Amino acid sequence: MRHFLEYVSSLDPQFTSRIRGARPEQIAAFEKLVGRSLPESYRSFLEMMGRDDGGLNITVDGTANISDLIDYYQEELKPGDWEPPPDTIIIGVGAISLPEIGLLCATGAEPRVIFATNKQALGAYATSLEKLLCRIAFDSYRMSKKPRAFYTSSYESIGRKHVLTQARALMVSFGFVVLEFSDDFFLGGEMPGAAISVSQYEKQGMALSITATRQEEVDRIGAAFVQGLGVRKA
Structure with a gap:
């Protein structure tokens, strides 16, 4: 601990x-x-x-x-x-x-x-x-900053598959560094001026949260996840 x-x-x-x-x-x-x-x-x-x-x-x-x-x-x-x-x-x-x-x-x-x-x-x-405690701290403190946006998907809309591997690749393509307490069910990432939190539990849909210093950056990152993984803005 x-x-x-x-x-x-x-x-x-x-x-x-x-x-x-x-x-x-x-x-x-x-x-x-x-x-x-x-x-x-x-x-x-x-x-x-x-x-x-x-x-x-x-x-x-x-x-x-x-x-x-x-x-x-x-x-x-x-x-x-x-x-x-x-x-x-x-x-x-x-x-x-x-x-x-x-x-x-x-x-x-x-x-x-x-x-x-x-x-x-x-x-x-x-x-x-x-790892769970670090994740909760990350979501509670780092991901509470604004501007921010939330996205979700149903399990059916993502093909009834676990898609965190694809989410990780998309995160990295934007320049996010994947945090060390990420695991099979949660991804946390940071880069200068932005942070991202992605979770998907077994046989469930995905939840995504994005925060950045500018709303335009939040929307740009979110749009890539909408196109690439089929999430929708909550």
């Missing part, structure tokens, strides 16, 4: 003053409820911002607060009736627009962040928790 804190602090120097870590006894209690060792990256997240994540809510409308997670595991989960998918730790609950958020700990590799519901993984959210 050190890299994430360095990155978000470069965007908001006051960020670390707003976060609050979980107490050791809370982490121990949650780990016992989960029934498996917590991944080191997630343990670090809880130690730094398990009680308050400074507004970077991975669930959008829900909560990743450790007290709420403890309540969820104690009160909502019922073995055989309502439980996480296999090898999954629920780390975000109560969202309106999203299902639960979980860490898929099936291998020794860094756990993927997934969308989850009762006994079922619904698809990937990010290839790691730290």
